[in-house]
Amino acid sequence: MKKTTIDNVTIIDIPKIIDAKRRGNLCVIENEVLPYKAERIYYLFDVPSDASRGGHSHINCHELLVALSGSFDVVVKDGKNQKTITLNKPDKGLLIVDGIWRELDNFSSGAVCLVVASETYSEADYIREYTEFLKSKQ
Template identity: 90%
Template structure:
């Protein structure tokens, strides 16, 4: 696994079109917004505020996480450093590259997390034990 760090994790600004007639805003995600093609889209909702999601790393998959509604925290780790990012705006996404451990927690009531993934689901792409993740970073 390549040596990605939390410095490779970035906030992506999603283009927002503001309706001048105040009928609501529109965000557009096209291929030019992401550094990969989207192969899978899924979302998390009805997550209890005391529940944790994530708790894994990917070998190849990149993901963009967006808080479509509400808020939640994303803790990213590279084996040496960690950073917590609060997502709470539907026009900001958190790009998590391969080789980064992620944990999602502190979900607000009504939070919806949209994930745009670079790969289709493949269990072999997941590292689910933190000790195995640390070994993969050596």
Template identity: 65%
Template sequence: MKDTTVDSVKLIDIPKIKDVRGNLSVVEKDIIPYNIKRVYYLYDVPSDAYRGGHAHKNLYQFLIPLSGSFDVILKDGKNTKTITLNKPDKGLLIVPGIWRELENFSSGSVCLVLASEEYDEADYIYDFQDFTTMKSI
């Protein structure tokens, strides 16, 4: 976890099959570097609400904006990067050891999350000071 930086986070193109009837995008084995063990999504998030506010010790996440847009603020203890997700054929791969916050949700936005592990409370770091301490060890 110590070596991960905001530059370890990747914006990945999801293959898009164009069709006059509508586009189709597929996330398969070559898109993300792990097996998906948990899928969840955020929706009906008020525009002034804030989600996230934590880091993971071992969990990888792939965030896809299925509808609308939102900002993902990434922190590694030294640097901060903000990425706006607003295209359903682009996903954000967040590696372990990165603090994340989600905000500025547009009306009707939906954020799909493909996670590498099932929910485990022990994998979460909720205190930013604890996070920065762990990153420096």
């Protein structure tokens, strides 16, 4: 696994088109916005405020997380450092590269988390135990 750190986790501005007639805004995520080709798109919703999602790392997959509605916190860890990022704007995405542990919690009522992944689902790409994650970072 690459020696990625939380410094490799970045906020990406998603292009926003503001409607001059005030009919609402439009955001577009095209492959030019991402540093990878999108292979899988999914979303989380109806997550109870006391529930946690994530709790894993990827070996190869990169993911862009976007709060389409509401807000939630993303805790990222690299084995030495950790940072909490609150996502609450649909025109901002959090790019999490491979080799970063992530936990999502503190979901607001009505929160929707969109995930745009660089890989299709493969259980072999997941590290689901934190102790194994720490070993992979050595």
